[in-house]
Amino acid sequence: MSIICIANQKGGVGKTTTAGALAEGLSEQKKRVLLVDWDPQASLTISMGYNPDNLKLTSYDVLTSVIRDNGQYSLGDVTLKTHNPNIDLVPANVELSQAQLDLVNAFTRELVLKDMIKSVRNKYDYILLDCLPSLGLLTINALSAADSVLIPLQADFLAMKGLAMLMTTIMRVQEKINPSLKILGILFTMTNSRTLHSREVIEVTKKAFGDRIRVFSTSIPTSVRFKEAPAAGMTILNYAPNTDGAEAYRELAREVLHEKS
Numbered sequence: 001m002s003i004i005c006i007a008n009q010k011g012g013v014g015k016t017t018t019a020g021a022l023a024e025g026l027s028e029q030k031k032r033v034l035l036v037d038w039d040p041q042a043s044l045t046i047s048m049g050y051n052p053d054n055l056k057l058t059s060y061d062v063l064t065s066v067i068r069d070n071g072q073y074s075l076g077d078v079t080l081k082t083h084n085p086n087i088d089l090v091p092a093n094v095e096l097s098q099a100q101l102d103l104v105n106a107f108t109r110e111l112v113l114k115d116m117i118k119s120v121r122n123k124y125d126y127i128l129l130d131c132l133p134s135l136g137l138l139t140i141n142a143l144s145a146a147d148s149v150l151i152p153l154q155a156d157f158l159a160m161k162g163l164a165m166l167m168t169t170i171m172r173v174q175e176k177i178n179p180s181l182k183i184l185g186i187l188f189t190m191t192n193s194r195t196l197h198s199r200e201v202i203e204v205t206k207k208a209f210g211d212r213i214r215v216f217s218t219s220i221p222t223s224v225r226f227k228e229a230p231a232a233g234m235t236i237l238n239y240a241p242n243t244d245g246a247e248a249y250r251e252l253a254r255e256v257l258h259e260k261s
Contacts, residue, residue, distance in 0.1 A: 001121055001122065001124060001125060001126070001127070002125070002126050002127070002147050002148065003117065003121075003126075003127045003129065003145060003146045003147045003148075004022075004126065004127070004128050004129065004146060004147070004148050004149070004150055004184060004256070005129045005131060005142040005143055005145070005146035005148070005149045005150070006018055006019050006022075006128060006129060006130055006131060006149075006150050006151075006152065007129075007131040007139055007142060007143065007149055007150075007151065007166065008131075008133065008151055008152055008153065008162070008166060009133055009134055009135045009139070009162060009165065009166055009169075010133055010154070010162045011133035012133075012154070013133075013152045013153060013154045013189055013190075014152045014154070014187075014189035014190065014220060014226075015130055015131060015133070015152050016039070016043040016044045016047060016130050016230075017047075017189070017220075017226050017229075017230075017235075017236065018150070018152050018187060018189070018220075018249075018252075019035060019044055019128050019129075019130040020035065020044060020047045020048065020235035020236075021235045021236050021237055021245075021246070021249035021252075022128060022150075022249060022252060022253055022256065023035050023084075023087050023126075023128055023235070024084065024087070024235045024237035024238065024249070025237065025249050025250045025252060025253025025254075026125070026126055026253050026256070026257070027084050027086035027087050028237075028250065028253070029253060029254070029257055030086075031086065031125040031126055031257075032086050032087075032123070032124045032125045032126075033086060033087045033088070033124060033125065033126045033127070033128060034079070034087075034088050034089075034090065034120060034123070034124045034126070034127045034128070035048065035082075035087060035088070035089045035090065035128050035130065036059065036075075036090040036113075036117075036127060036128065036129045036130065037058075037059060037089065037090060037091050037092035037130055038059065038092065038096070038113070038129050038130055038131050038132065038138055038139075038141075038142055039092060039096070039130055039131060039132035039133075039138075040092060040093070040094050040095070040096040040097035040099075040132060041094075041132065042091065042092045042093050042094070042096075043130075043230065044089070044092070044130045045058075045089065045091040045092055045093070046230055046233070047229070047230040047233065047234070047235060048080075048082050048083075048087075048089050048091075048233065048235075049082065049083060049233030049234070050080065050089070050091055050233075052091065052092065052093035052094070053093065055091055055093055057073065057077060057078040058078055058090075058091050058092050058093050058095060058096065059075075059078065059090050059091065059092050059096060059116075060092065060093070060095040060096045060098065060099055061073045061077075061078060062074060062075055062077070062078055062090075062116050063096075063099050063102070063103075063112055063113070063116065064099075064102060066112050066115050066116055067102055067103070067106045067107075067112060074116075074119045074120075075090055075116055075117065075119055075120045076119060076120060078090055078091065079120070083234075083238065088124075096138070099137075099138060100136055100137055100138060103137040103138075103141070104137070109137060109141075110137070110140050110141060110144045110177050111141070111144055111145075111177070112141055113129075113141035113142060113144070113145040114141070114144055114145035116145075117145055129142040129145065129146060135165070135166065135169045139169075140169070140173060140177075143169070143170060143173040143177075143178060143181060144173060144177045144178045144181075145178075146178070146181060147180065147181070147182065148181065148182040148183065148184040149170060149181065149182075149183055149184060150184045150185060150187060150256075151163070151166065151183070151185070151186045151187065152187050152189045152220075153186050153187065153188055153189065153205070154188075154189055154190045155188050155189070155190060155191040155192070155197070155198040155201045155202060155219070156197065156198075156201055157197075157201055157204075163186075163205070167213075170183065183213050183214070184214070184256070184259065185213065185214035185215060185216045185255075185259075186205065186213055186214070186215045186216065187216045187218070187219070187220065187252065188201075188202055188205075188215070188216070188219040188220065189219070189220040190220065190221075190222045191219045191220060191221055191222065192221070192222050193219075193221075202215075202219070216252060216255055217255065218248055218251040218252045218255055219248065220245060220248050220249065220252075221244050221245055221248060223236075223240075223243060223244065223245045225239060225240040225243055225245055226245060228240075236249060237249060237250070
């Protein structure tokens with residue numbers, strides 16, 4: 001079983017798209033996957049076909065139960081089925097934004113999500129944690145609970161410059177909280193191989209980090225289909241299964257599986 005945190009403090013780099021599509025790609029390889037929406041914006045919840053405003057229980061209810069140590073809710077109580085029998089979802093809604101404040105005074109505040117996951121670890125082959133665009137306590141919790149972190153990175157220079165800050169946070173978590181945390185790799189998203197800019201960003205990143213961090217050979221191309229899919233409550237592999245974007249995420253899933261083997 002492997003827990004993968006999908007993180008980048010910059011928004012709009014494809015974290016949620018990657019979480020949903022990677023889950024679908026892994027499921028095509030006969031793997032059982034749990035998606036955990038760890039973002040108050042609840043984009044992953046929406047992408048999997050649920051309206052966050054209509055949910056009675058979410059990841060926040062389990063978080064508060066763990067903080068209060070009252071045993072009221074576990075992840076199994078809030079887990080939802082999806083269109084794919086091999087993929088389950090722990091949903092979120094805006095209530096999760098309160099968690100940043102709740103965690104401040106919590107005992108072992110960096111390990112709350114790790115405690116939440118304990119009860120379901122053995123039910124899945126992969127658990128994917130979709131993080132919010134922040135390096136606050138919610139993301140620290142995800143890094144502390146994970147076995148590895150996958151970093152989606154948009155192929156532009158501004159996105160690349162923020163990578164150093166994320167790397168510093170990851171190293172601090174490795175040193176202080178989760179020494180077994182590994183960097184699974186950098187995944188380039190929204191790439192356009194026909195533009196010099198995309199090619200230069202990828203090359204510069206490989207030169208700067210490639211000797212220390214894996215850069216996935218798969219890159220995700222720009223496509224309007226990625227914006228259309230969530231509105232339909234689907235991932236790209238369901239919405240447009242024969243597109244280059246869908247095939248790219250299938251290839252990513254194969255790379256991730258090869259890493260584990």
